[in-house]
Amino acid sequence: MLDLLICELSKIKRQKFIQLSLLGAFLFPIPLTILMAKDRMSFDQLFRGNVIFGELLLLPCILGVIISILFFMERDHDTLKNLVTIPVSKTKMILAKLMLMTLLSVLYSVAALGATVVGGLIIGGVEGILYRLGISIVLGVLISIAVFPVVIVIVHFNKSYIFSIIVSFIYAVAGLIITMIFSANPASVNPVASVMPVPVIMKWYLSLFPREEALTYIDPYLITTPACFGLLAVYALVSVSLTVVIYRRKEV
Numbered sequence: 001m002l003d004l005l006i007c008e009l010s011k012i013k014r015q016k017f018i019q020l021s022l023l024g025a026f027l028f029p030i031p032l033t034i035l036m037a038k039d040r041m042s043f044d045q046l047f048r049g050n051v052i053f054g055e056l057l058l059l060p061c062i063l064g065v066i067i068s069i070l071f072f073m074e075r076d077h078d079t080l081k082n083l084v085t086i087p088v089s090k091t092k093m094i095l096a097k098l099m100l101m102t103l104l105s106v107l108y109s110v111a112a113l114g115a116t117v118v119g120g121l122i123i124g125g126v127e128g129i130l131y132r133l134g135i136s137i138v139l140g141v142l143i144s145i146a147v148f149p150v151v152i153v154i155v156h157f158n159k160s161y162i163f164s165i166i167v168s169f170i171y172a173v174a175g176l177i178i179t180m181i182f183s184a185n186p187a188s189v190n191p192v193a194s195v196m197p198v199p200v201i202m203k204w205y206l207s208l209f210p211r212e213e214a215l216t217y218i219d220p221y222l223i224t225t226p227a228c229f230g231l232l233a234v235y236a237l238v239s240v241s242l243t244v245v246i247y248r249r250k251e252v
Helices: 002-012 016-026 030-041 043-076 090-123 129-146 148-159 161-184 197-206 213-219 224-248
Strands: none
Touching: 002 030, 002 043, 002 090, 002 213, 016 090, 016 129, 030 043, 030 090, 043 090, 043 129, 043 148, 043 161, 043 197, 043 213, 090 129, 090 224, 129 148, 129 197, 129 224, 148 224, 161 213, 197 213, 197 224
16 A cells, blocks of 8 residues: 555656645635734634634645546546556555545645644744644544545546536535534534534534633534544545445446
């Protein structure tokens, strides 16, 4: 698997989008820092704002494009038939691509933390950097898993990059809308929608930090770490299994 992961890395090292995607981690911390400095908000609020917009909204869109590049390069260059003669199982190929996507997701999340720390220094100070580093690494992994259902759609339809971007954007926006509705009125969220990956991640994240008194009404609806990890593990298992089945049926 390590050799396959290195192979995937070598194939994308010249992809400018993937190189630039890490810069997307700085997209939201900059305006959020300006707004929160003006309103004298805390570092906790800045970090939370970046998690909501920079990671739960933007990162799934970026990962959708990345996974499209990883799968479509072989289709566009007609190299899949050469790869399967090595021989390398398609299952291992898929796992290597998903592992690479997860690695890039973690790098993005850590870069976003770095940008947020700079913003925190501007608005007045930072705290708990090591703790937030651990949370950022875990968020990178969880958000990558949350995008696995999008991978199923991309692999199944095998369409253009534009299609993949649209699917990823709709998925990310839907997750953010459900999350925002949950923040405003937790009881109004449909039970099925409440266990979608992005809302689950947000409900777990909110349980990790002290909340303002105005947000204590969401406490009964938050979930524990075992519950979050368990749900995401189910999503990962089902999504990877379906992706493998669909990919194996594709013509070489």
